[in-house]
Amino acid sequence: MPDAPAETFDVTVIGAGVVGCAVARRLTLEGARVQVVEKAVDILDGASKGNSGILHTGFDAPPGSLEQACIAAGYREYLEIRERLNLPLLTCGALVLAWNEEEEARLPALMEQARANGVDDVAALSRAEILALEPNLSPRVRAGFNVPREYVIDPWSAPSVYLQQALDNGAACRRGSEVLGGAFDGETWELETSGGPLRSRAVVNCAGLYGDIVDQRLLGESGFTIRPRKGQFVVFDKAAARLAQSIILPVPTAKTKGVVICRTSFGNLLVGPTAEDQDSRDDASTDGATLQMLRAKGIEMLPALAALPVTATYAGLRPASEHKDYQVKARAEQRYVTVGGIRSTGLSSALGLAREVHRLLVSFGDSYRPPQQVAWPRAGVLTDYAERAWARPDNGGIVCHCELVTRREIEAALDGPLAAQSLSGLKRRTRVTMGRCQGFYCLGALSQITEGRFDSPLAEDDRDAG
Amino acid sequence: MPGDAKALPQAVEVAVVGGGPAGLAAATRLKEHGVASVAVLDREPRAGGIPRHCGHYPFGLREFHRLLRGPDYARRLVARAEDAGVEIYPQTTVTGITPGPRLSLSTPGGAADMTAKKVLLATGVRETSRAARFIGGQRPLGVVSTGALQSLVYLAHKRPFARPVILGSELVSFSAIFTCRHAGIRPVAMVEPGERVTARSFTRALPRLFGVPLHLGTELVTIHGKERVEGVTLRGPGGAEQVLDCDGVIVTGAFTPEATLCRLGHLELDPGSGGPVIDQFGRCSDPDFFAAGNLLRPVETAGWSWHEGVAAGDVLTECLAGRLPAAERHLEIVVDHPAIKLALPQRIALPFSDGALTHLQLRVTRAAGGKLEARDGDTVVWSKTLSVLPERRLLLPLHDVVGKVRGATLSLRFSEVA
Ligand SMILES: Cc1cc2nc3c(=O)[nH]c(=O)nc-3n(C[C@H](O)[C@H](O)[C@H](O)COP(=O)(O)OP(=O)(O)OC[C@H]3O[C@@H](n4cnc5c(N)ncnc54)[C@H](O)[C@@H]3O)c2cc1C
Ligand SMILES: Cc1cc2nc3c(=O)[nH]c(=O)nc-3n(C[C@H](O)[C@H](O)[C@H](O)COP(=O)(O)OP(=O)(O)OC[C@H]3O[C@@H](n4cnc5c(N)ncnc54)[C@H](O)[C@@H]3O)c2cc1C
Numbered sequence: 001m002p003d004a005p006a007e008t009f010d011v012t013v014i015g016a017g018v019v020g021c022a023v024a025r026r027l028t029l030e031g032a033r034v035q036v037v038e039k040a041v042d043i044l045d046g047a048s049k050g051n052s053g054i055l056h057t058g059f060d061a062p063p064g065s066l067e068q069a070c071i072a073a074g075y076r077e078y079l080e081i082r083e084r085l086n087l088p089l090l091t092c093g094a095l096v097l098a099w100n101e102e103e104e105a106r107l108p109a110l111m112e113q114a115r116a117n118g119v120d121d122v123a124a125l126s127r128a129e130i131l132a133l134e135p136n137l138s139p140r141v142r143a144g145f146n147v148p149r150e151y152v153i154d155p156w157s158a159p160s161v162y163l164q165q166a167l168d169n170g171a172a173c174r175r176g177s178e179v180l181g182g183a184f185d186g187e188t189w190e191l192e193t194s195g196g197p198l199r200s201r202a203v204v205n206c207a208g209l210y211g212d213i214v215d216q217r218l219l220g221e222s223g224f225t226i227r228p229r230k231g232q233f234v235v236f237d238k239a240a241a242r243l244a245q246s247i248i249l250p251v252p253t254a255k256t257k258g259v260v261i262c263r264t265s266f267g268n269l270l271v272g273p274t275a276e277d278q279d280s281r282d283d284a285s286t287d288g289a290t291l292q293m294l295r296a297k298g299i300e301m302l303p304a305l306a307a308l309p310v311t312a313t314y315a316g317l318r319p320a321s322e323h324k325d326y327q328v329k330a331r332a333e334q335r336y337v338t339v340g341g342i343r344s345t346g347l348s349s350a351l352g353l354a355r356e357v358h359r360l361l362v363s364f365g366d367s368y369r370p371p372q373q374v375a376w377p378r379a380g381v382l383t384d385y386a387e388r389a390w391a392r393p394d395n396g397g398i399v400c401h402c403e404l405v406t407r408r409e410i411e412a413a414l415d416g417p418l419a420a421q422s423l424s425g426l427k428r429r430t431r432v433t434m435g436r437c438q439g440f441y442c443l444g445a446l447s448q449i450t451e452g453r454f455d456s457p458l459a460e461d462d463r464d465a466g
Numbered sequence: 467m468p469g470d471a472k473a474l475p476q477a478v479e480v481a482v483v484g485g486g487p488a489g490l491a492a493a494t495r496l497k498e499h500g501v502a503s504v505a506v507l508d509r510e511p512r513a514g515g516i517p518r519h520c521g522h523y524p525f526g527l528r529e530f531h532r533l534l535r536g537p538d539y540a541r542r543l544v545a546r547a548e549d550a551g552v553e554i555y556p557q558t559t560v561t562g563i564t565p566g567p568r569l570s571l572s573t574p575g576g577a578a579d580m581t582a583k584k585v586l587l588a589t590g591v592r593e594t595s596r597a598a599r600f601i602g603g604q605r606p607l608g609v610v611s612t613g614a615l616q617s618l619v620y621l622a623h624k625r626p627f628a629r630p631v632i633l634g635s636e637l638v639s640f641s642a643i644f645t646c647r648h649a650g651i652r653p654v655a656m657v658e659p660g661e662r663v664t665a666r667s668f669t670r671a672l673p674r675l676f677g678v679p680l681h682l683g684t685e686l687v688t689i690h691g692k693e694r695v696e697g698v699t700l701r702g703p704g705g706a707e708q709v710l711d712c713d714g715v716i717v718t719g720a721f722t723p724e725a726t727l728c729r730l731g732h733l734e735l736d737p738g739s740g741g742p743v744i745d746q747f748g749r750c751s752d753p754d755f756f757a758a759g760n761l762l763r764p765v766e767t768a769g770w771s772w773h774e775g776v777a778a779g780d781v782l783t784e785c786l787a788g789r790l791p792a793a794e795r796h797l798e799i800v801v802d803h804p805a806i807k808l809a810l811p812q813r814i815a816l817p818f819s820d821g822a823l824t825h826l827q828l829r830v831t832r833a834a835g836g837k838l839e840a841r842d843g844d845t846v847v848w849s850k851t852l853s854v855l856p857e858r859r860l861l862l863p864l865h866d867v868v869g870k871v872r873g874a875t876l877s878l879r880f881s882e883v884a
Contacts, residue, residue, distance in 0.1 A: 235597075239729045287602035288687060295600075307737050309722070312597045314605070390561070391577035397557045398572055401509055402726070404561065407574075423607060436726065438595035443610060444519070444617025447624045456607060456693050459624035462649050 008188060009035045009172070010368065011361070012200040014179050014214055016043035018350045019339055020206035021159040022074075024166040024173075026354035027204075027361070031368030034171040035200065036163065037193055039178035041455055042425035043418065044159055046208040047346065049428075050233070050284060050316025052273060053264055055089070055151040056348040059114035059122065060252050065325045066356070068117055071345055073352030078153070081351075084376045085161045087153065088265050088383035094150035094247035095130060098142045099301075103251040110251065111145050121148050136243040136304050150247050154265040154382060155347055156428040160418065161379040162350070167417055168375040174198075175421070179207075182218045184334050191218075202335040202364065204357055208319045209281040211327070211340035223329055224321040224341050229256075231273025232286050234294045235312040236305060237436060238384070240269035243304050257344060259297050266403070266431060267384030268311055271298035275318075284315040311436050318343040328353070330360040337361065380409060382431055399449065400442045402435025407449065414453050422454055474555060474571065474578050478503040480782055481569055481582035483560045483727065486515020487768045488759025488775035489588035490543045490552070491529075495779025497550035501786060504552050505580070507571065509559035513547075514540025515590055517768050519616035522644045528769040537620065539768070563587075563731040567754040584754055584782055587727065587742065588775065591760040593638070594720035596689070601633075601717070603689035606696070608714035612642045615716055619649045627714025631698050632656045632678070633686050635663040636719035636857055638765075640672055646716075647676065654712050657681045657700060662833070664719070664857055689715055721764030738801055738808035739763040746811050746821035746864060747781045747790060748774070756782060763808055763827060765857070777822035791819060797871055799826065803880040805834040807856075814876075818868045826862040828878070830854050836882035838862075842871040 013024045016038035024036045040046070055078060058071030082089055098104035107124070114122045124145045131137060133146075167173060177195030182203070184190075191198040207214040215222035241263045250258035256275035263269055271294050291313050299306045321327055321341035326349075329338045337360050339353055346353075381388050389395045389406045396407030413420045413429035420426040423433070423446075432446060433439040439446075447458040479501050482489045485508035496504045506513060517525055520536030527533065530542060547554060555573075562570035567585045571578040593611040608627045610618070618624045628651055632642050635658035646653050656673050658664065661683055673680040683703035690697040690709070697711050723741040727733075734743040734751035741762045748756045758778035759771035766774075784790045793815035801809050807829045815821075828838075835853035839846050840862065847870040854860050867876065 237729065282692065283604065285602060285604050285688070286600075288600040291600040291602070310598045310600075313600065390559070390572040393576040395572075395574055395576065397511075397574040398509060398559050401559065404559070404572065424605075436595070437592050437611075437724075438597050440592045440595065440611045440613045441617075443614035443626075444622040444624075447618055447626075448622050458607060459618050459622070459626035462619065462623050462625040 007199070009033045009200040010366070011202045011204060012037060012189065012191060012198055013204045013206055015046070015206040015208055016163060016173065016175070017046050017048040017206060017208045018044070018159040018346050019208065019342055019353055021163040022350035022354040023204055023206055023339065023357050024171050025162040026351070026358050028166040028169045028171045029370060029374060030358050031370045034166060035198065036166070036171065036173040037177050037179055037191070037198060038173070038175045039194070041176045041421045043163060043175065044156055044428060045424070047317055047319045048155065048159060048208070050231070050314045051155050051347055052260055052262055052270065053152055053155040053347070054247060054260070054262060055153045056345055057119045057147060057149050058117055058345070058348070059119035059147050060110060060257070061117060061345070062324065063113060063116040066328060067326050067345060067349065070326065070349035070352035070356060072118060073355055074349040077351040078158070085165065086378035086381065087158050087161060088386060090152035090263060090265060090385060092152055092246050092263060093146060093148040094249050095125065095134065095144050095146050096249045096251060097130065097144040098251055099140060100142065104142045106251050107143060107145060114147065119147060119149070122146065134244055134246060134248070136302055137248070138301055138303055146246070152247065152263055152265055153347070157379040157382055158347070159350065160429065161377055164377045164418060165375065168377050169371055173417065179214060180217065184336070189335070202361060202366065203337070205336070205338045205340065208342070209317055211319060211338060215338055215340070219331070219334065219336065224323055224327045226281065226341070227320050227322060228278050228281050229318040229320040229343065230276040230278055230284065230315050231318060232290050232294060232315040233270050233272030233313065234291055234298065234310055235264070235314070236269045236271070236298070237309045237311050238267045240305060240308045241267050243302050244269060248301060259294065261298060261301055265383045265385070271295065273316065281317065284317050286313050286315050309436065312434060312438065320344070328356060330363065332364050335364055380412065399445050400432040400435065402437050402441070403431040405430045405432045410449055414450065422456060423458060426450065472553065472555065474558065474573065474580065475503065475505060476579065477581045478505045479583045479786060480504045480586060481580055482506045482586045482588060483569070484508060484515070484588035484590060484759070484761070485513030485544070485554055486588060486590050486759060487517065487543060487772040488778070489586065490547045491772045491775025492586050492588065492758055492779040492782065493552040494547045494550045495776050496782060497552050499779065499783040501783060506547065506552055506554045507558040507560055507569070508554065508556050510556060512556055513544050513554050516613065519613070519620045520641065521616065521620040521648060522641055525768055529772050560727060563727050563733070563755065565732060565752055565754070567752070584756060584785060586778055586782060587755060587757040587761055588759040589724040589727065589761045591721040591723050591765050593718060594722050596715070596717045599717070599720065601686055601689060604692050606689065606691040606694050608695040609689060610714070610716060612638050612645070612716060612718045615642060616645050619645050625649045625651060627651065627695065629654045629712050630714030630716050631686065631710060631712045632716045632718060634658060634718035634720065635665055635680070637665045639718040640665055642716045642718050643672065643676055643678060653678045655679050655681055655710060657684050657686050659683070659685045664855070686715070723761045723764060725761060736808070736810070736812050739810055741810070743812040744810060745793065745796065745813050745815040746823050747815065748778050748822045749815070753792070758822070763810055763829065766859070774822065781822045791815070791817070795874070797868065798875045800875050800877040802877040805830050805832060805880050805882065806878055807831040809878055814864065814868055820865070823864070825864055826867070828860040828862065830856055830860070832856060834880060834882055836880055839879045839881065840867055841877050841879060842873050847871060847876070
C-alpha cells in the first residue's frame, strides 16, 4: 500500500455496511469522487452481517422522524432500481398479529400510525380472516392487520451491488483499512488508516457499531454512544417456507419489533430476532437456551415447525444508541457527516439515508456533475424464487449441494475488485455451506477451490497425508 | 474430474438416486437380472458414496469377502456396477422429484428432466450440524463434521486444525480419531453428553489408547473465537463449567437421513427415522418410488446398506415384471414408547408377502432394559426381554409377527425394568 495518498477524493465514506455502500453509490451517481474505507477484510462484516432481510414500509416508525422519512425514501428507491440491479423481491406482505388481549388493544393505534406514515393500505383482519390467509398459524391468534407492501429482500446482494455500482462508476474501495485518526485543515481531511493515509475534501462516517468511536477519533467527541443490541435467529429448513406466505410480525414494543417469522429470499424460514443489550460491539454469539426459546416461540405460532429441522442459527448486532431516532449530523465547518445509530431498519432506509447525505453535502456548498453514462451492474441470482445458475449451461457443476451453488458462481465471487477474502464473505456472495448440512458435503471441495484466496484459509495443506 | 460427461437419457427403466453402496448394489442387481436401462445419478464428481472418504478399514467383508479401506471398497463397487452395465452419471444432482415418476436434474450443462418406470432413492445419511444442535458461541472456522474432516483429509489432503475437541462417542467419532491420526492431528478431548460411550464396547478403551481424555456426561455449550476456534466451554456432570483450550471442534454423529428430496417433494416422511415411510418392499407412499440404504434410518454400516440395495434390486425387478403385489391395505406400525426412536418399515403391505426388508428394524433413544412387546390391540403377538443401547441394531422378524395380527395397527411398546 502506498504511504502518501495518491489522490484527494471528494468524499471518504468510512464503513462498508449497508449504509456506507448505499452512500457511496448515491454520491458516485451524483458525480462525486468517492473512496470507501472498511476495516474488515470484507464488506458487510458489522451490523449488516445478520439481519432479518425485511424491506420495511416504515409503517411502525415514529411519524415525523428521520427514520420514517429515510425508510419511505429507501423503500421507494429500492423498488425503482431493483430490476436494473437484478435484486430480488419477495412481495409477500406482512401480517401484524396480536396473541393476547393487551396486544389486540394496541392494534387500532398501530394502524393509525401506519396511515400517518403514509402506509394507508393496512386493513384489519379477524382471526378467521387471518387463518384463511395463513392456515398453518396457531388458532390461538386473536386479531391483526395486514401490511401488504412489507417485502423480503436479500440483505447481502443489495448492499454489495450498491457498492459495485459505485465502483463501476469510478469509486474506490479499500478493505482491511481501519480509520485510526485524522485531521481537517479547513479544506482537506487527512485520514490515518491502518492501510496508510487517505485524503478527501469531506468525510461521511458510516461506521455502524463503531460510529461513536470514529466520531471521537476524528472530531474528539460524539453526540451519541452505541449500545449494541444483539438479535439471535433460528433458520428452518426450506420445507418450512411453505408454512407461512406472509411475514408474521408481532405487535412491536418501544424497544423492539419483536420476534418475527419470515421467509428469506433464499427459500428458508427464519424465526427471530431477540433484543439483548450488551457491551461488545463484535461478539455476535448465539446461546443454546435462547435458540431453544426461539424455536419454541416459532412452534407456538406455527405448530408444524415442530417437525422441521433447523438449518442454521446466527446473531446480528444492532447499532442502537441512547437515542430513538437515527443520529445523522452534519458539521459544515468540518465538512463531515455522521450517519449513526441506524439500529434496526438500515437495510430498508439505506438508499434514503444516502439521499439525505447527499443533500447535506450539497448544503456544505458542494456541487458535483453526474456522469453522462451510468453503469448498472447486475447482482448474481441467489434467491430460490428465480432461476439460479445451476439450471443454466456451463455452470461448472454444483459444489455446495444444499444451496445448489455452482463452481462458476464460486469462481466469480473469488474474482473482481470486491472478491471474497474470507469464508464468511464467500458465504454471503454465494451461500456456500449455509444450507442444511453446514459444510458436511462440500467443505473438502471448497478448501481446494479457495486455496490461496483467503487470509484465513479453511485448512492447511497436508502433503504427507494421502 | 471425471472424463467427458455422457449424454443423459431422458427416460430409463430404473433411475437410482445416489451412487453409494445401496444405490450401486441395487443397480448392479437390476442389470444382473437383465433390466434394460439402469441409471445411477450421483451429485459428487465420483460415485461410491460415503466410503469414498472413509480412509480406514473394515469395508467389503460381505460384498467382496475381504478387508478393504473405504476408498478401495467404493472403487470396487463402481467397477462392479459398470461391468454389469449400469450407466453411472456423476456430477448429476437430483433437485426435485414429482409423480410420474419424474426427476428434475442439474448437471454442469444445466437443468434436465428424466422419467423412469421406477425410481430408487438411496441418498444416505449425514451428521447433524453444529447449528442444528444449538451449540452456542461465535462462528469461527474449524468447526466441522466427521464427513467434512474426512473429505478434507482424504480427498483434499488438508488439515483444518491441529488440536480439536471431538463431540460424540459413536462409532464415527472413533473414525474421527483415526482420521486425525492419519493427518497428524491430535484431538485434545472427546466429549460425550451421555453417561457412557455410545459406540460398541470394544472401542471404549480407544480414547485412552490414543491418549484422548474422555469426558462423559459432559455437554459442549459454547464455541469461542471469532476467526478461528480458540476454545470451548464444557458443562460437566455436576453442572460445573470449564473452558478447554483447542483450535477446532469435530461435531460427530447424530446421523440424519439425507431426505431432502422427500421433504421438498411429495413423499411421506417418518419423523422418527427422518427417512421416507416405506413398506416391506421399500416402497414409498408413492409406489413408483422405492428407498434403500441409510436414507431409511440412522444409521447402519456400508455392508448392511449394500445388502438392502441388493434386496431392492430384486424387488424392483419383480415390480418391473408386474409381479409385485399392490397393497390392498396396510398394517401400520405404531411406536408407542418414548424410548423407541424409530421402527421401519413403517407399514406392511397386505396381503403379506416377503419383501426386501425381512425384519422390523428398531432403534432406541437411550439405554433401556425390559420387555419389548408388539401388540395387536390388547393382544401381545410378540415379545422379548432384552437390554439395548442407542445406535444398536434391534431386529424383529416380520414373518413371525404379521400373520398373527388381525387389526390395522401393530404397536410397539417397552415395559422397562428399573
Ligand atoms: C437482528 C437484526 C435484524 C434486523 N432486521 C432488519 C430488517 O429486517 N430490515 C432492515 O431494514 N434492517 C434490519 N436491521 C438493521 C440493519 O441491519 C442495520 O440498520 C444496518 O445493518 C446498519 O448498517 P450500518 O452500515 O450502519 O452499520 P454496519 O453494518 O456496522 O457497517 C459499518 C461498517 O463500518 C466498519 N468500520 C467500523 N469502524 C471502522 C473504522 N474505524 N474504519 C473503517 N471501517 C470501520 C465496520 O467494519 C462495518 O463494516 C436488523 C439488524 C439486526 C441486528
Ligand atoms: C461421516 C460418516 C462416516 C461413516 N463411516 C462409516 C464406516 O466407517 N463404516 C461403515 O460401515 N459405515 C460408515 N458410515 C455409514 C454410511 O452411511 C454407510 O457406510 C454407507 O455409505 C451407506 O450407503 P448408502 O448407499 O445408503 O449412502 P451413501 O454412501 O451416503 O451414498 C449416498 C449417495 O447419494 C448421493 N446423493 C445424495 N443426494 C443426492 C441427490 N439429490 N442427487 C444425486 N445424488 C445424491 C451422494 O452423493 C452419495 O454418493 C459413515 C457415515 C458417515 C456419514
